[in-house]
Amino acid sequence: xxxxxxxxxxxxxxxxxxxxxxxxxxxxxxxxxxxxxxxxxxxxxxxxxxxxxxxxxxxxxxxxxxxxxxxxxxxxxxxxxxxxxxxxxxxxxxxxxxxxxxxxxxxxxxxxxxxxxxxxxxxxxxxxxxxxxxxxxxxxxxxxxxxxxxxxxxxxxxxxxxxxxxxxxxxxxxxxxxxxxxxxxxxxxxxxxxxxxxxxxxxxxxxxxxxxxxxxxxxxxxxxxxxxxxxxxxxxxxxxxxxxxxxxxxxxxxxxxxxxxxxxxxxxxxxxxxxxxxxxxxxxxxxxxxxxxxxxxxxxxxxxxxxxxxxxxxxxxxxxxxxxxxxxxxxxxxxxxxxxxxxxxxxxxxxxxxxxxxxxxxxxxxxxxxxxxxxxxxxxxxxxxxxxxxxxxxxxxxxxxxxxxxxxxxxxxxxxxxxxxxxxxxxxxxxxxxxxxxxxxxxxxxxxxxxxxxxxxxxxxxxxxxxxxxxxxxxxxxxxxxxxxxxxxxxxxxxxxxxxxxxxxxxxxxxxxxxxxxxxxxxxxxxxxxxxxxxxxxxxxxxxxxxxxxxxxxxxxxxxxxxxxxxxxxxxxxxxxxxx
Ligand code: FES
Numbered sequence: 028x029x030x031x032x033x034x035x036x037x038x039x040x041x042x043x044x045x046x047x048x049x050x051x052x053x054x055x056x057x058x059x060x061x062x063x064x065x066x067x068x069x070x071x072x073x074x075x076x077x078x079x080x081x082x083x084x085x086x087x088x089x090x091x092x093x094x095x096x097x098x099x100x101x102x103x104x105x106x107x108x109x110x111x112x113x114x115x116x117x118x119x120x121x122x123x124x125x126x127x128x129x130x131x132x133x134x135x136x137x138x139x140x141x142x143x144x145x146x147x148x149x150x151x152x153x154x155x156x157x158x159x160x161x162x163x164x165x166x167x168x169x170x171x172x173x174x175x176x177x178x179x180x181x182x183x184x185x186x187x188x189x190x191x192x193x194x195x196x197x198x199x200x201x202x203x204x205x206x207x208x209x210x211x212x213x214x215x216x217x218x219x220x221x222x223x224x225x226x227x228x229x230x231x232x233x234x235x236x237x238x239x240x241x242x243x244x245x246x247x248x249x250x251x252x253x254x255x256x257x258x259x260x261x262x263x264x265x266x267x268x269x270x271x272x273x274x275x276x277x278x279x280x281x282x283x284x285x286x287x288x289x290x291x292x293x294x295x296x297x298x299x300x301x302x303x304x305x306x307x308x309x310x311x312x313x314x315x316x317x318x319x320x321x322x323x324x325x326x327x328x329x330x331x332x333x334x335x336x337x338x339x340x341x342x343x344x345x346x347x348x349x350x351x352x353x354x355x356x357x358x359x360x361x362x363x364x365x366x367x368x369x370x371x372x373x374x375x376x377x378x379x380x381x382x383x384x385x386x387x388x389x390x391x392x393x394x395x396x397x398x399x400x401x402x403x404x405x406x407x408x409x410x411x412x413x414x415x416x417x418x419x420x421x422x423x424x425x426x427x428x429x430x431x432x433x434x435x436x437x438x439x440x441x442x443x444x445x446x447x448x449x450x451x452x453x454x455x456x457x458x459x460x461x462x463x464x465x466x467x468x469x470x471x472x473x474x475x476x477x478x479x480x481x482x483x484x485x486x487x488x489x490x491x492x493x494x495x496x497x498x499x500x501x502x503x504x505x506x507x508x509x510x511x512x513x514x515x516x517x518x519x520x521x522x523x524x525x526x527x528x529x530x531x532x533x534x535x536x537x538x539x540x541x542x543x544x545x546x547x548x549x550x551x552x553x554x555x556x557x558x559x560x561x562x563x564x565x566x567x568x569x570x571x572x573x574x575x576x577x578x579x580x581x582x583x584x585x586x587x588x589x590x591x592x593x594x595x596x597x598x599x600x601x602x603x604x605x606x607x
Pocket of ligand 1: 090121122123157158159196229230231235237
């Protein structure tokens with residue numbers, strides 16, 4: 028057990044929910060009588076920890092279709108441990124169906140999570156999410172509410188299948204779409220791929236954003252051991268759901284809150300896992316936001332520092348070969364971390380009440396092909412590098428393992444697109460004269476510009492170049508990229524174009540130098556000329572003048588700060604509600 032962790036016990040009188048149910052007054056009479064209205068006796072519902080099951084489910088979230096059953100299994104665990112479970116549906120962020128991007132709504136889920144926990148008679152929470160932005164959204168809100176909380180990841184879907192080939196979410200879609208664009212794939216095979224690539228409930232089963240965030244959440248200490256990789260339709264996932272229900276009740280009695288778990292060392296551990304997995308670049312934005320919620324100072328450059336000393340040992344697509352089922356069978360996150368012991372702070376506390384070191388003490392790698400030995404990594408440095416230079420004074424990121432090595436040091440002519448529609452209309456135009464050595468630049472696709480920083484960063488290769496066999500080019504944007512994507516894509520350029528970063532004044536024909544080894548990205552234009560152009564620059568018109576979009580534009584921070592709302596970052600604590 029963690030030295031610093033005393034399993035203190037609170038008593039029934041200390042339960043937060045007792046403020047609603049215990050007093051002998053008119054208001055509490057109302058609360059108790061309404062429990063009776065719902066069919067609960069005093070024995071069932073009072074004097075027990077009330078556990079909110081925050082279920083990020085709806086009929087349009089394709090990755091969470093098993094959640095209605097999992098909720099029942101979480102409830103089973105809560106009842107078994109003497110708690111009182113209540114399901115509270117929250118905003119579900121479907122990566123596939125929400126437009127312009129689910130990222131626009133991550134902060135809304137975080138805000139909702141914090142407030143539903145605060146305003147209800149709740150002592151602890153099980154957070155049910157998985158599809159990309161649901162994980163950081165739920166965690167950010169739970170950190171700010173700071174009630175005992177445990178995360179139940181949705182788990183990956185089964186591996187895709189086409190004839191004898193195994194298909195990976197996203198990664199194989201991009202690959203086969205390029206073949207289709209190049210005229211190498213007929214409509215019949217394309218439809219067969221459509222039928223076979225997503226075969227069950229669960230999240231994308233490559234090391235995309237969902238898998239990365241689940242692994243990070245486990246490494247941070249916010250899940251039970253092994254939870255991140257259990258396939259969604261595996262019976263072990265049901266057992267994990269019930270175990271979360273049992274454990275959260277104990278966490279309430281132990282008063283084990285996120286603030287006791289999420290230290291600076293825990294965030295460093297999470298970055299080590301991210302780098303060893305060659306995880307999604309999106310994880311950087313989310314970890315920055317989570318750290319700021321937790322009051323942990325985490326500069327962007329910390330990712331690069333840890334990246335330099337962390338080998339990529341997860342052989343998972345898109346950087347490697349295997350899929351999440353294989354990773355689970357190879358031992359999952361505990362096995363991965365067991366190979367990284369020397370890089371981790373093992374005394375960090377987890378939701379189990381044990382330290383991370385205790386949690387991985389017995390872990391073993393079952394399959395060396397999937398979790399590679401440290402002396403045979405995919406890459407000696409970690410999965411994501413941070414670059415700076417005259418084009419990105421506040422930083423940007425690249426995933427070198429997903430790039431063609433010959434492009435990691437490259438100077439080329441910029442071809443500039445002012446927006447995604449502009450890019451769509453011009454990218455395949457022969458008159459543009461785009462060559463394989465050019466650098467494609469997309470701007471006004473960042474947090475403010477798009478807005479919401481969509482996953483537009485893997486710009487398509489022009490059709491005529493695809494037909495010539497070109498499969499990668501240097502691409503630069505202030506957008507994000509799907510964790511399942513690949514290519515030499517420089518992402519998250521900060522400051523973004525829409526707030527007047529240098530990206531705003533790049534012109535077609537300018538030369539740009541990328542040097543990943545030196546961590547540099549430079550616009551090869553005289554600094555006085557850049558300043559002259561910036562002085563004459565005017566910002567694009569705001570896309571929203573009302574509603575949530577307006578709030579987003581007014582309050583969201585830049586990519587290097589996590590894109591959270593300024594007023595939701597850690598400040599003085601929010602008062603508990605008055606109960607009159
Ligand atoms: Fe839900 Fe990929 S679409 S995790």
